Amino acid sequence: MSKDPGFITPAAMEGQGGYNRSSQVQAAGLSPAVPMLEFAARTVALPAGSQPIVIADYGSSEGRNSLLPLSAAIAILRQRIGPDRAISVVHTDLPENDFSVLFDTLNTDPNSYLRRDHAVFASAVGRSFYEQILPAESVTLGWSSWAIQWLSRAPSLIPDQLQVAFSRDAPTRAAFSKQAAEDWHQFLTHRERELTPGARLAVMTMAVDANGEFGYRPLLNAMYSSLVNLVDSGFLSGEEMRRMVIPTVGRSRADFLAPFGADSRCGLLRLEELEIFLGEDHFWSDLERDGDAQRFAARWAAFSRASVFPTLAGSLNSGRSDARTAQFIERLESGTTVRLAANPAPMLIPLAKVLLTKEL
Numbered sequence: 189m190s191k192d193p194g195f196i197t198p199a200a201m202e203g204q205g206g207y208n209r210s211s212q213v214q215a216a217g218l219s220p221a222v223p224m225l226e227f228a229a230r231t232v233a234l235p236a237g238s239q240p241i242v243i244a245d246y247g248s249s250e251g252r253n254s255l256l257p258l259s260a261a262i263a264i265l266r267q268r269i270g271p272d273r274a275i276s277v278v279h280t281d282l283p284e285n286d287f288s289v290l291f292d293t294l295n296t297d298p299n300s301y302l303r304r305d306h307a308v309f310a311s312a313v314g315r316s317f318y319e320q321i322l323p324a325e326s327v328t329l330g331w332s333s334w335a336i337q338w339l340s341r342a343p344s345l346i347p348d349q350l351q352v353a354f355s356r357d358a359p360t361r362a363a364f365s366k367q368a369a370e371d372w373h374q375f376l377t378h379r380e381r382e383l384t385p386g387a388r389l390a391v392m393t394m395a396v397d398a399n400g401e402f403g404y405r406p407l408l409n410a411m412y413s414s415l416v417n418l419v420d421s422g423f424l425s426g427e428e429m430r431r432m433v434i435p436t437v438g439r440s441r442a443d444f445l446a447p448f449g450a451d452s453r454c455g456l457l458r459l460e461e462l463e464i465f466l467g468e469d470h471f472w473s474d475l476e477r478d479g480d481a482q483r484f485a486a487r488w489a490a491f492s493r494a495s496v497f498p499t500l501a502g503s504l505n506s507g508r509s510d511a512r513t514a515q516f517i518e519r520l521e522s523g524t525t526v527r528l529a530a531n532p533a534p535m536l537i538p539l540a541k542v543l544l545t546k547e548l
């Protein structure tokens with residue numbers, strides 16, 4: 189039975205600490221955007237009075253990668269507001285995100301902002317950021333890293349690939365581009381409503397480079413051929429594989445700019461900064477040092493497992509509750525590792541950072 193592609197939506201990241209353990213690529217990739225968040229914290233207009241200052245973290249997953257950027261922003265706000273004014277940090281993610289691990293991380297991680305500051309209060313919202321999820325005019329500082337490349341849904345299946353960037357099917361590419369444009373616009377519209385006048389929002393996400401390259405090609409090739417092998421071995425049906433889609437996109441500079449007029453405005457939001465940059469493949473640097481291709485491949489496969497395998501497992505016949513889910517994930521991870529270790533190559537990691545301000 190073929191599943192309506194309209195229902196293929198992103199799953200939350202691997203739970204039970206899986207994402208926290210296997211998101212070093214994301215931790216490294218977001219670090220060049222932290223100075224932009226620090227700048228935002230230094231210059232943002234603060235609401236008058238003594239009410240709490242709200243920081244929203246859109247797409248937090250299990251939280252570990254939020255600790256460094258948010259701690260940096262909180263330290264700067266503290267210099268401006270003194271030690272006692274309350275700061276409320278709201279982490280948001282999809283409803284099925286592992287929020288228990290998020291709260292545990294906030295309570296126990298040595299780098300947690302909660303351990304250093306008696307007037308910071310954390311909470312969470314489990315709703316899609318493609319809706320309004322916080323009260324109007326309540327957020328003073330926004331942060332989002334590695335999250336808005338996830339579309340609200342896959343607009344169609346991809347006939348020849350898992351990732352639309354590698355598809356040769358023009359109608360499929362057009363459908364994903366349209367969805368990406370609508371989702372970026374929706375994200376901006378809802379944040380515009382949530383931000384206080386003068387608030388700032390720093391966004392870091394996946395992009396395509398100046399040549400339109402999405403990157404990660406050796407990894408995606410290894411993953412795709414592992415899936416083909418799972419079909420050939422009878423573990424997976426061809427129909428299940430046909431339904432597997434990674435509903436992420438890399439946006440170009442033009443894609444980010446599209447909702448903004450010549451005056452850099454989209455409604456009350458002003459685009460302050462937009463930069464496309466390349467993340468470093470630290471796993472490759474380690475391989476160049478130690479020659480360990482197996483470790484290189486295992487680390488990239490673990491990155492995929494923690495981020496995209498839960499979504500792929502959703503296309504098994506009984507969804508993520510399918511009896512084969514655990515084995516599917518293990519087999520796909522080991523198949524990807526074997527193939528990537530046999531042909532190791534550095535990953536291109538195109539990223540974008542965007543700074544927005546809401547008009548006063």
Ligand SMILES: C[S@@+](CC[C@H](N)C(=O)[O-])C[C@H]1O[C@@H](n2cnc3c(N)ncnc32)[C@H](O)[C@@H]1O
Binds near residue numbers: 200201340
């Ligand atoms: C790759 S993780 C990024 C986590 C963390 N911010 C980081 O930089 O490592 C992407 C997160 O975005 C979340 N996400 C995807 N689509 C979302 C949506 N529509 N609304 C809220 N969160 C979403 C996923 O569930 C996931 O936890």
